[in-house]
Amino acid sequence: MRVLFGKAPFEFEWRDVPVPDLQPGKVLVRVEAGGICGTDLHFLRYNDEWTPLGHEVVGVIEKISEGIEGVAIGDRVIVENHAACWRCKECKNGRPQYCENLTTYMSDQAGFSDYLVVRYDMVHHYDPKQLELTHACLAEPLTVALDVTLKADIKLNDEVVVFGPGPIGLMATKIAKLQGARRVFLVGSNNSTPRGAHRLEIGHRMGADVILSYEEHHVAETILDAVPTGVDRVVITAPPRTIKDAISISHFGGIIAFNGIEYGAGSQITFDANEFHFKKLQLRASHAIPNHYFPMAIDLLTRRIIEPDLLLTHVFSFDEAKRAFQILTNPEEKAIKVVLKNS
Ligand SMILES: [Zn+2]
Numbered sequence: 001m002r003v004l005f006g007k008a009p010f011e012f013e014w015r016d017v018p019v020p021d022l023q024p025g026k027v028l029v030r031v032e033a034g035g036i037c038g039t040d041l042h043f044l045r046y047n048d049e050w051t052p053l054g055h056e057v058v059g060v061i062e063k064i065s066e067g068i069e070g071v072a073i074g075d076r077v078i079v080e081n082h083a084a085c086w087r088c089k090e091c092k093n094g095r096p097q098y099c100e101n102l103t104t105y106m107s108d109q110a111g112f113s114d115y116l117v118v119r120y121d122m123v124h125h126y127d128p129k130q131l132e133l134t135h136a137c138l139a140e141p142l143t144v145a146l147d148v149t150l151k152a153d154i155k156l157n158d159e160v161v162v163f164g165p166g167p168i169g170l171m172a173t174k175i176a177k178l179q180g181a182r183r184v185f186l187v188g189s190n191n192s193t194p195r196g197a198h199r200l201e202i203g204h205r206m207g208a209d210v211i212l213s214y215e216e217h218h219v220a221e222t223i224l225d226a227v228p229t230g231v232d233r234v235v236i237t238a239p240p241r242t243i244k245d246a247i248s249i250s251h252f253g254g255i256i257a258f259n260g261i262e263y264g265a266g267s268q269i270t271f272d273a274n275e276f277h278f279k280k281l282q283l284r285a286s287h288a289i290p291n292h293y294f295p296m297a298i299d300l301l302t303r304r305i306i307e308p309d310l311l312l313t314h315v316f317s318f319d320e321a322k323r324a325f326q327i328l329t330n331p332e333e334k335a336i337k338v339v340l341k342n343s
């Protein structure tokens with residue numbers, strides 16, 4: 001079977017490997033499609049080692065090990081990429097989000113492959129009559145958006161800022177509105193490239209009330225002009241340097257939820273700790289590993305509360321993987337979520 005590996009700088013290799021063995025407690029999933037994530041792009045930019053790519057997987061159950069209930073051959077499923085063990089101290093103390101013994105296929109298998117073997121409880125059913133295969137690929141990134149947005153603990157009528165109009169930030173914008181945000185200010189880096197402009201335009205359609213870009217606005221000043229006492233909640237789905245502005249625009253008692261990885265010098269930031277202290281702010285990290293909220297994500301997509309058509313911009317076949325990655329990284333292309341189909 002084929003497996004897609006990648007490494008910096010944007011090198012790809014389809015490897016031919018045996019279909020993995022079906023161990024006890026596991027299921028074999030035939031991969032039908034998968035979304036490309038920003039994390040895949042990070043691997044291709046910064047990782048010198050060949051790394052398996054893809055972790056937003058949708059497929060069909062092809063084999064089941066003995067004694068497993070609740071899953072049948074032919075079931076259409078969305079696959080979790082990390083799951084808690086349910087046995088370690090943290091899991092047993094009721095905190096599976098801090099599981100010390102996570103199960104993942106990402107260490108030795110790739111989502112962009114013909115088959116995956118995963119633990120039987122890492123698959124979620126969806127109804128392909130109500131949710132298209134390519135749209136189902138949005139469930140995993142939606143769990144990430146739910147994790148970071150719910151961490152911000154948005155209350156009714158809160159003023160909310162979302163940094164980053166990528167797939168996660170766009171979904172966070174909608175979730176914030178669903179939670180009763182008074183206004184959502186969506187902030188992007190630029191409005192001048194086709195990609196930047198398109199993402200901000202979709203931001204409007206996801207419910208953002210005010211659209212700002214660093215290229216056009218002094219972001220912190222503009223937000224403080226609109227909300228002089230500062231905003232209640234900030235959701236960051238952008239590089240760490242935005243934390244500084246998040247602190248300066250936050251109101252007394254504000255909460256900043258953060259999901260924004262960057263390697264190299266960009267991971268180091270400075271901010272005014274006295275401001276952080278006297279405003280009694282909270283900075284909360286989100287890393288949706290293990291991914292929770294799959295049932296909620298699948299329901300929101302199926303009911304089109306989160307509208308998949310607004311986010312899914314491109315679908316390619318596995319054979320066109322390189323082109324798909326190029327389009328996603330090209331600012332001249334209006335790409336938001338790009339999905340690869342195994343056909
Ligand atoms: Zn991802």
Ligand SMILES: [Zn+2]
Pocket residue numbers: 084085086087088089090091092096098099100101102
């Ligand atoms: Zn555990």
